Amino acid sequence: MKIILDGMGGDNAPSEIVKGAVEAARHIEHQIILVGDEERIRTELSGYTYDPEQIGIRHAPDVITNDDAPVKAVRTKTESSMVVGLNMIKNGEGDLFISAGNTGALMAGGLFILGRIQGIDRPALASIYPILGHIPSLLVDAGANAECKPVNLLEFGTMGSIYMEKVLDRKNPSVGLVNIGSEETKGTTVIKAAYELLDKSDINFIGNIEARDVPKGKAEVIVCDGFVGNVILKLTEGLAWNILKLLKAKFTAGIKSKLGALLLKDKFGELKSEFDYSEYGGAPILGIKGAVVKIHGSSNANAVMNAIFKGIPYVENKVVQIIQNSVEEIEEILISE
Secondary structure, X not given: OEEEEEOOOOOOOOHHHHHHHHHHHOOOOOEEEEEEOHHHXXXXXXXXXXXXXXXXXXXXXXXXXXXXXXXXXXXXXXXEHHHHHHHHHHOOOOOEEEEOOOHHHHHHHHHHHHOXXXXXXXXXXXEEEEEOOEEEEEEEOOOOOOOOOHHHHHHHHHHHHHHHHHOOOOOOOEEEEEOOOOOOOOOOHHHHXXXXXXXXXXXXXXXXXXXXXXXXXXXXXXEOOHHHHHHHHHHHHHHXXXXXXXXXXXXXXXXXXXXXXXHOHHHHHHHHHHOOHHHOOOEEEEOEOOEEEEOOOOOOHXXXXXXXXXXXXXXXXXXXXXXXXXXXXXXXXXXXX
């Protein structure tokens, strides 16, 4: 397998991207190709001991930044690390593409360069959602589609269920539709229509879930449009870090509190790690004809390494092909409407 890594994407490129690639290479046998400014990447690599047969470089002189308009950047910056990397996947020069770069550009590039899986109307961003004390859930869509049709939410549930089972090894994962109430009759016209489609599907649909049930892990696959999904993720992230900040302030106010904090140091470390995005391996873009994973813009080496580890079963278990095969079931459900 060849893993293509955007060497220039994200806030910490290329240093943390290169470091993550080197660390991952020590644990896998697959080849990693870093795409980007060859001189800068080679300078970073010079600080590590690595097998040059396992880690290669593809020169790409340009970079798509977060300030670039996504569609325009993909069409005009054809020598950027992101566009070159995606074209490598398209041309069969790689099996998996990972980037910490501009999310909109990565979505646009995935659509324009790789194309949608035939029969999938809207590709979606699937993000790991941490559940305290339990294994995490998967949220689909995390921000790619602000407005959706009922069939899109059916697609999200189907693709998320496949990814959860094949990549994260969760057999027959439960799928819940985010709504303002658990009753079947609640919600907008779109949500009520989506409920009917999901209920007719072969996935393990458990019905509507309210926002308060999302952090409890009531559903292993959380289905919603990208607007709602992005709000849920950012609200959870902000709330989590503010609670941790408050706890730190409380436990460092006075000698007795500091002693208590010292005794609970390991437990606080465990709590913090449960909200650490770098442990979860990035967010796949589901519904395009290629294995593409988006990692956080501020990703460190650990996040890069884990994205590589989680991306390998994405390819090996043929998730893209399985999603393609599932389209027939979606079409049958729509015909029966």
